[in-house]
Amino acid sequence: MSPETFKPEVVAFCCRHCAYAAADLAGGARVSYPPAIKIVELPCTGRASVLEILHALEDGADGVVVAGCLPGTCHYLMGNTHARQRVDHVTELLKKIGLEDQRARMINISAAMGAQFAEKATEFVNTVRELGPSPIARGACRGGPLGGPGKAPAMDGREGR
Amino acid sequence: MIVAEQKSLDEIKAMLKDAKKVLAVGCGTCVTVCFAGGRNEVGVLSSSLRMAREVDGDSLTVDEVTVQRQCETEYIDGLADDVESYDAVLSLGCGVGVQSLAERFPAMRIFPALNTKFMGYPSEHGVWEERCQGCGNCILHLTGGICPVSRCSKQLFNGPCGGSQAGICEVDPDTSCAWQLIWERLGEQGLIEQLMEVEPPKDWSTSRDGGHRRIVRDDLRLPDGEEG
Amino acid sequence: MNVHFPKVNLPESPDTPPLGERSGGRLERILAAGHFAVTGEVGPPKSHDAEVIRRKARLLEGCVDAANITDNQTAVVRMSSIAAGAILLEEGIEPIIQMTCRDRNRLAIQADLLGAHALGIRNVLCLSGDHQSMGNHPGAKNVHDIDSMQLIRMVKDMRDRNVFQCGEEIKGGGPRLFVGAAANPFADPVEWRPYRLAKKAIAGADFIQTQLIYDMPAFRKYMKRAVDLGVTERLSFIAGVGPLKSSGMARFMRDRVPGMSIPDELVSRMEGVVSGIDKEQKEARRDAWRAEGIKICIEQAQEIREIEGIAGIHIMGIEWEEAIRPIAEGAGVLPRPEIE
Numbered sequence: 001m002s003p004e005t006f007k008p009e010v011v012a013f014c015c016r017h018c019a020y021a022a023a024d025l026a027g028g029a030r031v032s033y034p035p036a037i038k039i040v041e042l043p044c045t046g047r048a049s050v051l052e053i054l055h056a057l058e059d060g061a062d063g064v065v066v067a068g069c070l071p072g073t074c075h076y077l078m079g080n081t082h083a084r085q086r087v088d089h090v091t092e093l094l095k096k097i098g099l100e101d102q103r104a105r106m107i108n109i110s111a112a113m114g115a116q117f118a119e120k121a122t123e124f125v126n127t128v129r130e131l132g133p134s135p136i137a138r139g140a141c142r143g144g145p146l147g148g149p150g151k152a153p154a155m156d157g158r159e160g161r
Numbered sequence: 162m163i164v165a166e167q168k169s170l171d172e173i174k175a176m177l178k179d180a181k182k183v184l185a186v187g188c189g190t191c192v193t194v195c196f197a198g199g200r201n202e203v204g205v206l207s208s209s210l211r212m213a214r215e216v217d218g219d220s221l222t223v224d225e226v227t228v229q230r231q232c233e234t235e236y237i238d239g240l241a242d243d244v245e246s247y248d249a250v251l252s253l254g255c256g257v258g259v260q261s262l263a264e265r266f267p268a269m270r271i272f273p274a275l276n277t278k279f280m281g282y283p284s285e286h287g288v289w290e291e292r293c294q295g296c297g298n299c300i301l302h303l304t305g306g307i308c309p310v311s312r313c314s315k316q317l318f319n320g321p322c323g324g325s326q327a328g329i330c331e332v333d334p335d336t337s338c339a340w341q342l343i344w345e346r347l348g349e350q351g352l353i354e355q356l357m358e359v360e361p362p363k364d365w366s367t368s369r370d371g372g373h374r375r376i377v378r379d380d381l382r383l384p385d386g387e388e389g
Numbered sequence: 390m391n392v393h394f395p396k397v398n399l400p401e402s403p404d405t406p407p408l409g410e411r412s413g414g415r416l417e418r419i420l421a422a423g424h425f426a427v428t429g430e431v432g433p434p435k436s437h438d439a440e441v442i443r444r445k446a447r448l449l450e451g452c453v454d455a456a457n458i459t460d461n462q463t464a465v466v467r468m469s470s471i472a473a474g475a476i477l478l479e480e481g482i483e484p485i486i487q488m489t490c491r492d493r494n495r496l497a498i499q500a501d502l503l504g505a506h507a508l509g510i511r512n513v514l515c516l517s518g519d520h521q522s523m524g525n526h527p528g529a530k531n532v533h534d535i536d537s538m539q540l541i542r543m544v545k546d547m548r549d550r551n552v553f554q555c556g557e558e559i560k561g562g563g564p565r566l567f568v569g570a571a572a573n574p575f576a577d578p579v580e581w582r583p584y585r586l587a588k589k590a591i592a593g594a595d596f597i598q599t600q601l602i603y604d605m606p607a608f609r610k611y612m613k614r615a616v617d618l619g620v621t622e623r624l625s626f627i628a629g630v631g632p633l634k635s636s637g638m639a640r641f642m643r644d645r646v647p648g649m650s651i652p653d654e655l656v657s658r659m660e661g662v663v664s665g666i667d668k669e670q671k672e673a674r675r676d677a678w679r680a681e682g683i684k685i686c687i688e689q690a691q692e693i694r695e696i697e698g699i700a701g702i703h704i705m706g707i708e709w710e711e712a713i714r715p716i717a718e719g720a721g722v723l724p725r726p727e728i729e
């Protein structure tokens with residue numbers, strides 16, 4: 001697929017207090033950003049886990065962007081900082097998996113930065129377009145928790161993080 | 162708790178190279194609280210393995226389950242119905258968990274996903290430190306609650322050696338000298354006389370030297386005829 | 390925090406024979422006769438070349454009462470200290486074999502000590518040993534079955550009670566070894582080091598050899614505490630000295646070596662003697678450094694002789710055994726006394 005015809009699927013985990021509002025602002029002001037971006041609203045990027053980012057990629061996303069508040073302005077103090085640590089962890093994992101580490105990125109934005117959101121999102125989509133489609137087939141053979149309802153081994157321990 | 166750390170993805174991939182369908186089994190006890198083999202880590206590792214195999218142009222099914230305690234048969238019994246449909250079991254338990262699975266399912270190939278490191282505690286977020294080597298004859302009452310077996314690089318019983326400087330062990334700039342801590346603490350407690358006693362050579366037969374150790378509690382064993 | 394420094398009891402072991410009747414070695418007899426003792430040091434080669442030991446022995450001849458032979462020093466494999474000690478004996482120099490707890494368990498140590506006695510060796514220095522991570526086999530498994538304090542007690546009990554560590558009797562008597570131990574006055578916790586020294590006396594050490602001493606004020610303080618605790622009445626305290634070889638070495642030892650204290654003033658002196666010499670004149674610089682290093686060492690040895698509680702000096706050449714004779718001479722400890 002050439003970069004021209006390839007339409008990347010990108011998932012954006014957006015904090016409600018900033019990036020999500022900024023995306024709204026961009027929409028309202030008719031500053032366009034690529035429609036390929038699927039926005040997932042989070043109460044804070046501190047809610048985004050390594051596992052969810054990986055699952056997005058495994059389920060067919062070509063890239064994942066986590067968009068949180070500007071450094072030092074998190075409504076929950078350090079949520080965006082933790083998010084950056086996790087995105088860094090994911091990029092390390094991606095290298096080990098054999099995927100390009102540019103497929104995951106953290107950006108910081110304020111609620112008032114509608115145009116910048118559009119700009120940064122477009123830039124990320126372009127990066128992913130350059131990389132080409134993810135080699136992970138959409139929704140291929142993702143296993144998952146063993147056993148449906150009623151099956152014995154539903155003895156999960158506490159949630160990790 | 163028992164503290165473990167995940168093996169590299171490459172090493173785990175290599176172990177599983179002949180498998181097509183794998184059951185990843187986490188443990189909800191020690192390795193969950195040290196973020197090495199709980200449900201979350203099972204998810205991340207399984208997802209990574211599936212994607213890595215796909216990147217290689219192949220595929221791998223990894224199903225995930227996390228049991229409350231992998232080291233007790235009761236908790237892994239529930240896997241019995243499913244386990245045989247897999248080529249291999251990848252255990253994210255500590256070495257004890259891996260062996261319990263191997264013992265319970267002797268026909269299965271059981272692979273360790275973790276390196277079991279030590280008995281320790283989280284000294285700060287994201288940092289774990291060893292605190293006990295299970296020497297079988299605790300002397301913490303003589304050493305101010307600081308274990309020289311696990312925390313002195315030379316396992317001295319009458320330290321410190323001459324390499325202790327500014328509270329740091331000669332072996333590693335990130336390691337405190339256990340014996341500096343012991344003298345300081347007992348000094349503050351006014352118990353230096355206690356340290357003037359020469360601690361005699363340790364009887365290591367209580368330690369790791371005689372094959373695996375066993376504890377038998379007659380008060381807890383099941384009487385003949387009773388089932389557990 | 391109000392830390393109380395208690396007086397300690399140094400219980401005299403009823404089994405210990407009087408000084409002069411323990412090992413029969415020259416070092417013990419020198420000390421028993423009240424002479425100021427001089428010991429030196431020989432590092433065995435990283436090979437089986439006995440000639441290295443013989444050559445170093447000749448450099449020490451007549452300068453020392455006994456010479457230490459290091460035991461895989463800094464955890465680097467070298468010729469065994471007992472084998473090198475036997476060669477030293479052939480050359481007429483009394484060896485003090487060093488024995489670390491890093492490489493041997495209690496069985497191996499006791500076996501080696503029996504062998505050492507059989508070969509005519511009469512002194513042993515009991516050490517924990519540098520950690521293997523510092524040497525050339527960092528992946529080695531260390532032993533540390535017993536520690537240096539327990540080793541002191543074990544050697545003493547073998548000698549004075551004729552028993553192996555397990556309590557079994559040694560038929561025909563234990564090895565007659567004069568028991569040495571190491572002390573580092575400058576390691577931390579500094580305030581408790583005199584107590585650990587006292588503990589070595591309690592364990593049964595007959596003599597102490599210290600690490601290199603350069604920091605005189607700190608050493609005087611330490612010795613005063615040791616004397617006050619009564620340690621020097623119980624054992625012979627031999628202070629370690631050695632020549633600095635260059636200002637680079639002085640700085641390295643000051644900044645990098647754990648448990649080493651070198652006053653800035655000495656570093657400046659070493660730097661000062663080459664200040665007028667062009668950097669290219671390597672030999673001239675080396676000679677100037679070495680002359681100053683020996684000079685400083687002699688001054689310190691003389692100063693140490695005057696400190697209360699000191700029974701001797703231990704001169705460490707550190708692969709520069711040629712320096713030992715001029716230092717001994719300058720310190721006024723030659724000729725060594727004849728002794729029965």
Ligand code: SF4
Nearest residue numbers: 293294296299300308
């Ligand atoms: S002394 Fe032994 S039992 Fe006690 S903490 Fe240390 S290793 Fe564990």
Ligand code: SF4
Nearest residue numbers: 313321322330338339
């Ligand atoms: S410096 Fe302290 S902790 Fe390290 S080996 Fe020596 S006594 Fe043990």
